[in-house]
Amino acid sequence: DAKTTQPTSMDCAEGRAANLPCNHSTISGNEYVYWYRQIHSQGPQYIIHGLKNNETNEMASLIITEDRKSSTLILPHATLRDTAVYYCIVDTGTASKLTFGTGTRLQVTL
């Protein structure tokens, strides 16, 4: 069973905030939420991760609901270079692999 559910695709105007949702209603207490992205045919790139508190770094912000059943990745000012597939991954962080599901294809337009 899929641990996460994401919309298949989303559009965002350049300069606007891109808000990418992820549902993970079966998340366990010791599981983190990780976000990666993959720009066309490049290697996946780590963005951010969190456990229960909201997190922010130079790339994005991660908002996790209080019940931890869903989260939102926010790119505050999307640019054309942010066009990519975004993967939300739930994991304990102790496994020796990272499992990619079906992510959200974000298209940033002029």
Place this chain on the structure above:
Amino acid sequence: AAGVIQSPRHLIKEKRETATLKCYPIPRHDTVYWYQQGPGQDPQFLISFYEKMQSDKGSIPDRFSAQQFSDYHSELNMSSLELGDSALYFCASSLVSGWISGELFFGEGSRLTVL
């Protein structure tokens, strides 16, 4: 900063031939992961190594084998190649002690085309 180096970047083989992909992790990283990404597919985990020992195994065909060497570089060997093996192969590395941070560093990939 040094990144994960993969070679070759492109490889063309005939059916039933053998191919070897190489991965050089970021210096001091002790864990290596291999992924396969077919056209229009999401990356699929194949196998990982920690300190030269296999640590996890995913959907890797029996025709494929891999190992991590004493200098931490890794090689993915693929034999009896099939058309369906045509894909992008990514290698990633991390510090197992830092895995909780969730940050795997991926290479640019090796594109294998089987004719």
